[in-house]
Amino acid sequence: MLRKILNYPDPRLRKVAETVTEFDEPLKTLTRDMFETMYHSSGIGLAATQIDIHLRVVVVDVSRDRTCPLCLVNPVIEKKSGTVASKEGCLSVPETVEYVNRAEHITLRAQNVNGENISMDTEGLLAICIQHEIDHLDGKLFVDYLSNLKQNRLKKRISKIELKESTAN
Numbered sequence: 732m733l734r735k736i737l738n739y740p741d742p743r744l745r746k747v748a749e750t751v752t753e754f755d756e757p758l759k760t761l762t763r764d765m766f767e768t769m770y771h772s773s774g775i776g777l778a779a780t781q782i783d784i785h786l787r788v789v790v791v792d793v794s795r796d797r798t799c800p801l802c803l804v805n806p807v808i809e810k811k812s813g814t815v816a817s818k819e820g821c822l823s824v825p826e827t828v829e830y831v832n833r834a835e836h837i838t839l840r841a842q843n844v845n846g847e848n849i850s851m852d853t854e855g856l857l858a859i860c861i862q863h864e865i866d867h868l869d870g871k872l873f874v875d876y877l878s879n880l881k882q883n884r885l886k887k888r889i890s891k892i893e894l895k896e897s898t899a900n
């Protein structure tokens with residue numbers, strides 16, 4: 732089932748998500764819906780926070796042919812190294828792409844949807860995407876890394892887009 736994605740600056744995007752403790756059927760339904768919603772919107776990642784579910788769950792797929800779904804439950808970055816400027820966008824921040832700095836390599840532990848432990852070492856787009864999604868779980872958006880000037884411009888631009896949409900409907 733497709734879920735509605737919250738848009739910046741919705742305050743619900745600022746909630747800190749809770750640790751998942753039950754690896755049950757509702758969790759499986761949630762991750763299925765998250766993949767469906769992410770693929771439908773042509774995104775490479777989605778955090779539960781973005782659909783107003785405040786649990787520590789993210790889904791990602793950075794493959795070009797959309798065949799590498801990865802679901803991370805309770806993800807924690809244990810080690811970071813290097814810095815890379817990444818050009819990012821977000822399904823919750825329409826029509827916006829900006830450079831932000833991320834760690835180049837990360838070591839991560841998480842659980843899968845069945846509660847089994849996963850650990851991984853990763854870099855490149857996948858590492859960037861995972862850092863972006865974990866930020867969502869902590870109520871943080873990539874635009875928070877921008878200067879105040881850029882953030883103010885962005886807020887103005889987004890309120891104009893919303894105004895246009897509301898008069899069109």
Ligand code: NI
Pocket residue numbers: 820821822823863864867
């Ligand atoms: Ni995002």
